[in-house]
Amino acid sequence: MPVSPALRAAALESKAWPFEEARKILKRVEKSGQKSVLFETGYGPSGLPHIGTFGEVARTTMVRRSFELMSDLPTRLICFSDDMDGMRKIPENVPDRKALEPYLQMPLTKVPNPFGGNYESFGHHNNAMLRRFLDTYKFDYEFASATDYYTSGRFDDTLIKALEKYDDIMAVMLPTLGEERQATYSPFLPISPTSGRVLYVPMKDVNAKQGTITFAGEDGADVTLDVRGGRTKLQWKPDFGMRWAALDVDFEMFGKDHQTNAPIYDRICEILGKPAPEHYVYELFLDESGQKISKSKGNGLTIDEWLTYADTESLALYMYNRPREAKKLYFDVIPRAVDEYAQFLAAYPKQAEAKDKLMNPVWHIHGGHPPQPESGNVTFALLLNLTTVANTEDKAVMWAFLKRYMPELSPETHPRLDKLVGFAIRYFQDFVKPAKKYKLADDSEAKALADLAEALGKLPEGSSPEEIQKIVYDVGRREPYTTTQKDGTVGVAQGWFNMLYQVLLGEERGPRFGSFVALYGIANTRALIEKALKGQLAQE
RNA sequence: GGGCCCGUAGCUCAGUGGUAGAGCAUCUGACUUUUAAUCAGAGGGUCACUGGUUCGAUCCCAGUCGGGCUCACCA
Numbered sequence: 001m002p003v004s005p006a007l008r009a010a011a012l013e014s015k016a017w018p019f020e021e022a023r024k025i026l027k028r029v030e031k032s033g034q035k036s037v038l039f040e041t042g043y044g045p046s047g048l049p050h051i052g053t054f055g056e057v058a059r060t061t062m063v064r065r066s067f068e069l070m071s072d073l074p075t076r077l078i079c080f081s082d083d084m085d086g087m088r089k090i091p092e093n094v095p096d097r098k099a100l101e102p103y104l105q106m107p108l109t110k111v112p113n114p115f116g117g118n119y120e121s122f123g124h125h126n127n128a129m130l131r132r133f134l135d136t137y138k139f140d141y142e143f144a145s146a147t148d149y150y151t152s153g154r155f156d157d158t159l160i161k162a163l164e165k166y167d168d169i170m171a172v173m174l175p176t177l178g179e180e181r182q183a184t185y186s187p188f189l190p191i192s193p194t195s196g197r198v199l200y201v202p203m204k205d206v207n208a209k210q211g212t213i214t215f216a217g218e219d220g221a222d223v224t225l226d227v228r229g230g231r232t233k234l235q236w237k238p239d240f241g242m243r244w245a246a247l248d249v250d251f252e253m254f255g256k257d258h259q260t261n262a263p264i265y266d267r268i269c270e271i272l273g274k275p276a277p278e279h280y281v282y283e284l285f286l287d288e289s290g291q292k293i294s295k296s297k298g299n300g301l302t303i304d305e306w307l308t309y310a311d312t313e314s315l316a317l318y319m320y321n322r323p324r325e326a327k328k329l330y331f332d333v334i335p336r337a338v339d340e341y342a343q344f345l346a347a348y349p350k351q352a353e354a355k356d357k358l359m360n361p362v363w364h365i366h367g368g369h370p371p372q373p374e375s376g377n378v379t380f381a382l383l384l385n386l387t388t389v390a391n392t393e394d395k396a397v398m399w400a401f402l403k404r405y406m407p408e409l410s411p412e413t414h415p416r417l418d419k420l421v422g423f424a425i426r427y428f429q430d431f432v433k434p435a436k437k438y439k440l441a442d443d444s445e446a447k448a449l450a451d452l453a454e455a456l457g458k459l460p461e462g463s464s465p466e467e468i469q470k471i472v473y474d475v476g477r478r479e480p481y482t483t484t485q486k487d488g489t490v491g492v493a494q495g496w497f498n499m500l501y502q503v504l505l506g507e508e509r510g511p512r513f514g515s516f517v518a519l520y521g522i523a524n525t526r527a528l529i530e531k532a533l534k535g536q537l538a539q540e
Numbered sequence: 541g542g543g544c545c546c547g548u549a550g551c552u553c554a555g556u557g558g559u560a561g562a563g564c565a566u567c568u569g570a571c572u573u574u575u576a577a578u579c580a581g582a583g584g585g586u587c588a589c590u591g592g593u594u595c596g597a598u599c600c601c602a603g604u605c606g607g608g609c610u611c612a613c614c615a
Binding site: 044045082085088176177178179180181182185235236237239255256257258259260261281283284286292322324325326328332333336339340378379381382383385386390401402469470473491492493494496497498500501512513 | 542543544545546552553554563572573574575576577608609610611612613614615
């Protein structure tokens, strides 16, 4: 789709971070005169997809879409899995760990899949998980496997180049290593022709003309191996640079943990004759108490947890916001993200100037095509509150509450709201309900409740909230709940209602009780009272 | 030590070269048969500090102080 000149001009000026990054790429392509642009994200073989994976692809895509506003050059995104890496240790979370022991140090694509199934190997399994993950969020990407790329020969030319520049590469690498490691370091890792393991051994000879390396094999005898066709792979740092050079990668972002090493990857890439890609360093996430989130610690939020309680758009907003800040990632940020997203989306159609539209996060979240916002302004914070008040796990009851106040709403016309209702109910089930503390009714309270149940029983199902409320007051007008009103008549004290909430709902406060009964149902309420009188609620 | 980021209301955080903002919390008032997904309002900030650029700086620049994260022969 052609980009309007006004939009393009705004993109070239915009201060939104994806545009800042895209401009760096634009400068680069103007200089090189290249005809296409390649974005890359990379994955370690061990980790299953996690929230950082989502963030990296989402953010890279934001830069990509921003770039497309500035330039007509075609772009691609490659998601590269380093599945040829040796299995250094057996992951904790696999069945029958012992069965994997014989495969230690072998490329992951040679390790049998501990999860069984149709996948050729553990690596293939992990790749499939990654792809399924990315597909779930409808990312536009091309998957790439290190094993495929190495074995098919796509890296061969660059590997030969690395042999030619072997000394230069060593000169970059050695100063970054400790003394001990320096003695044995090699940028080339042969795959043992006998055992299939990835070998970390020093080189005895490198021959660029022949395309071979020579090293001491596992039995001690010298082995000479052609580096091409997947017979060798490169060490981590040179591998980055080699890959960038071989694929002509233009942009790759990564977390701060790579920051110090990035200049080394870049240098290798340049030694291999290609300009290093543009980079963007993002911050890692912290948990509620400010500790770094790590998979092994299991702190912070997982992507599944986020998406249990909120939608993808809210997570994308979180990822858009200030990638360079170490942000806390825990439950409390979710409702806010959901509501802010809705606010930004509602504002978008009203924004007349391209400049403002491009500063709106929803432009980036939706790649320039945000959907129409829904009418109504029910916030997620409100819905979360409402589940507590309504004390329900039933969407229909939630909607009944909603419609009483805003009759124009319905699940059919407001599908997004309906989804949020579902999320709010999960929140209720997981956080509110377990925290409930039901009070056990004492004798006089039990008597009052029994009277209430009886009085309610005389009302027909479907009575109005007002009728029910009248009964509730009538029954409550007894000791110790009476109070004298301004006009001198006998009224019902707040304590009566507090008792009802504490005993029946496990809350300190609640909705207007007549409304609650009308929506919850008279028979249901009587059953609830019965359970309370038997002490069943307090036991739960 | 190198690098990155942060410092704005009691708390969590937005924000912009032109009179400081939200949510929560606090307080006040109204209303309902004293129950709140109600309504109206209030208080509270040297925008860390110092200098510079500018007609004007919370914002840009330099420095200072304070805090967080990251890197050390793992990819």
